Amino acid sequence: MSGSVPGGGVKSEPNLTPILDMVFQLITFFMLVINFKSAELDLSLQLPVLGSAKPLPDGAKIKLLVLNVQICTKCPHSGCDALATLRRITDDAKKVTGYNLVCERGHEEKWPQGAITNGKTCLTVYGRLLCKESRGKDFPGIEEYLQSEAELSMRAADPPIKNRDEIVHEGRELDDTVVIRADSGCRFGAVNFVITECQKQGYRRFALKTGQLEK
Amino acid sequence: MSKRHSSEDVELNVTAMLDMAFQLLAFFILTFRPPPGEAQIFLKLPPAQPVAGMTGTEKAGADENKDPSKIKTTKSLTVNLLDRESGSVTDVQVGIPSVSMKPVPYNDLEKELRSYFKAKEDSDAGQKGNAQGDYEQVVINASPTLRWEEVMKVVDMCTKFTTVKDGKLPAVSLSSAGPDPGG
Numbered sequence: 434m435s436g437s438v439p440g441g442g443v444k445s446e447p448n449l450t451p452i453l454d455m456v457f458q459l460i461t462f463f464m465l466v467i468n469f470k471s472a473e474l475d476l477s478l479q480l481p482v483l484g485s486a487k488p489l490p491d492g493a494k495i496k497l498l499v500l501n502v503q504i505c506t507k508c509p510h511s512g513c514d515a516l517a518t519l520r521r522i523t524d525d526a527k528k529v530t531g532y533n534l535v536c537e538r539g540h541e542e543k544w545p546q547g548a549i550t551n552g553k554t555c556l557t558v559y560g561r562l563l564c565k566e567s568r569g570k571d572f573p574g575i576e577e578y579l580q581s582e583a584e585l586s587m588r589a590a591d592p593p594i595k596n597r598d599e600i601v602h603e604g605r606e607l608d609d610t611v612v613i614r615a616d617s618g619c620r621f622g623a624v625n626f627v628i629t630e631c632q633k634q635g636y637r638r639f640a641l642k643t644g645q646l647e648k
Numbered sequence: 649m650s651k652r653h654s655s656e657d658v659e660l661n662v663t664a665m666l667d668m669a670f671q672l673l674a675f676f677i678l679t680f681r682p683p684p685g686e687a688q689i690f691l692k693l694p695p696a697q698p699v700a701g702m703t704g705t706e707k708a709g710a711d712e713n714k715d716p717s718k719i720k721t722t723k724s725l726t727v728n729l730l731d732r733e734s735g736s737v738t739d740v741q742v743g744i745p746s747v748s749m750k751p752v753p754y755n756d757l758e759k760e761l762r763s764y765f766k767a768k769e770d771s772d773a774g775q776k777g778n779a780q781g782d783y784e785q786v787v788i789n790a791s792p793t794l795r796w797e798e799v800m801k802v803v804d805m806c807t808k809f810t811t812v813k814d815g816k817l818p819a820v821s822l823s824s825a826g827p828d829p830g831g
Contacts, residue, residue: 449662456669463676471681481797483804486687504830548735550793553831565831612688615796620735622792622828624799632695640688641800 474614475501475557477520479529480644481617488645495610496589498582498636502615502627505562506552508536515540516562519549519618537562547618554623565626576630583607583634600635610638689803691820725764725783725818727757728825729790729802737798758805761786765809765818784811785819792826 478501508517517536521529534544556563556575567574573581586607587594599605611631615624628639728741728749741749742760752760764783786806790799799822806820 449666453662453666453669456666456673460669460672460676463673463680467676467680468683471683474684476681476684480686481800483687483689483800485804485807486689488685488687550735551829554828610690614686617795617797617800619796620792620828620830621790621794621796621799622824622826623830624796625790625792625822625824626828628693628822629695632693637692637694639691639693641691641803642686642688643800645685645687 473499473559475503477518478503478557478614478616479521479618480614480642482644486641486643486645489640496586496608497612497640498586498609499612499614500627500631501557502613502624503555503557503619504549504552504616504623505555505564506534506549508538508540509534509542509544510536510540513538513540516553516555516564517542518555518557518562519544519547519616550620554626556627575627576633579630579634583636587635594635597635605635606637607635608638609636610640611636612640612642614642689800689807691803693821723781723783724785724787724821726787726789727761727802729788729794729799730825731791731794731798733791733793735793735795735798737794757802758808761805761809766812766815768808768810780812782811782813783818784813785821787821787823789823789825792824792828 503518505516505518508515513536515537517534517540520533520535520541522531522533524530532544532547534542553564554575556578558578561572563572563575563578565575567577586609587597587600590605590608594600594605594607600607611628613624613627615627631639724744726741726743726745726749728739729737730739730741732738737754740752740754740757742752742757742764743749750760764781765786788799788802788806790802803820803822806818809818810816811818
């Protein structure tokens, strides 16, 4: 809009309507493609790549419990008592060029070994590292965490499962599928520990995640 | 401005709306992560049972002698994967633990499984194949220090076969040859 101002000059205002239209279109695009579920995936894990694995069909209605399994160790940074996990350093072509240990407090140290051999078994749940033993209120032990998830699944079952006896003695099972996202370098004992703990809670259906072969 | 109706042109101030829209846009751009290309192998994994084929509804010690046909047994083939703590497979044994376990070179494992199960492509083509026996399950018994990737390769191998009896995928079961060495 333009017009005269008392000084004699011309007042000009940009027309914001087209930019607003474009911004709303961008917002619509991002709203449609946003996926909050990916927040539960630990994208630093490198999954094993296999030929026969199939992607989840679109619109599949299955309840999933995602467990990111990896190995952690004590942070090598002096004076830090937090736990650290392995991060791969990749180049532009996604080729692994080295390894770092990144701890919960953000310390980052070079880790030339490339694998944590005798570390602790841990689950990554929304950025928290859960170990076999509890580390306080916000960091329950793996068994404790799975127990609380199983209780929610028991309540959500149709008909609801009232107590664990129905699972142990009457052969009922939880409907949820446990998605095991384990790092390819993780030891089998750690994954088997998590699977066994899930079985104790009544989970029977498992999906072992793999990366997809590049075409 | 219309002189005829002597009223003023009303224009909405869109600046505030634009500010808000930019904030929303910034939020969506910052939280956007493209979904990773992932696939999965679905398995039904019941817990390890001390008695072969016993279902959860059966009670231990129940008298099955009255009707032996009711005893459900699953014939399992065990694949032992040993790593001598190197993380990679060094020794493979195939067989039934209580009868005999045959050492097999790792590269020949798929060929060995072909003698117990029908290859999926043969099954799809309606061909008989050379497989003998009525095994329904593969128990992968791996060293706890073995890398997960190595175990998954064997799971992947097992999904390429079907049972001779009914042409279904053999049930795959995972077990560890020892406790998890980690804390």
